[in-house]
Amino acid sequence: MLKGIIVLLVFQFIGECIAKLFELLVPGPVIGMVLLLVYLLIKKGSFPSLDNAVALHLRYLPLLFIPAAMGIITQIDIISKEFWAISIALFFGTLIALVFAAKFMDFLTSKADEK
Structure with missing residues (x-):
């Protein structure tokens, strides 16, 4: 699972760098997510460590809606x-x-x- 979390963080970092470097209005994590999608399409699949990391994040996703509801x-x-x-x-x-x-x-x- 650690490898999967590292992959997610690397793609988010790359996305942030691209967004800052080119002064884009699109957030870095969105760019990183698109790059991860392209990577997975080229690779033609995922790997268990990434699947576990994503499942862990999705399990706690509803907690992220609490600040939005308060806003x-x-x-x-x-x-x-x-x-x-x-x-x-x-x-x-x-x-x-x-x-x-x-x-x-x-x-x-x-x-x-x-x-």
Whole structure:
């Protein structure tokens, strides 16, 4: 599992370096996650240590939502003023994400059927 955590941290570090070096607006961890995805696609799979590290992080993922929920509670006056704009953005953002995920899964399953 230590090897998996090190791989995650290395890709996050590389992403941070790229974001700082090129002064990108995209956060470094997002860049690192995309680079990890590309690496895993090239490698055509994962390894058990990385799988264990990811499973450990996913187990405690709900704890990360507590600060976000507190931020929403403290900003309720702004949210109430911009309710419709937020609602429309959430609706269309969710719709776009669902359509993209469905098309991507369709693409991946068609690739798997070809093999």
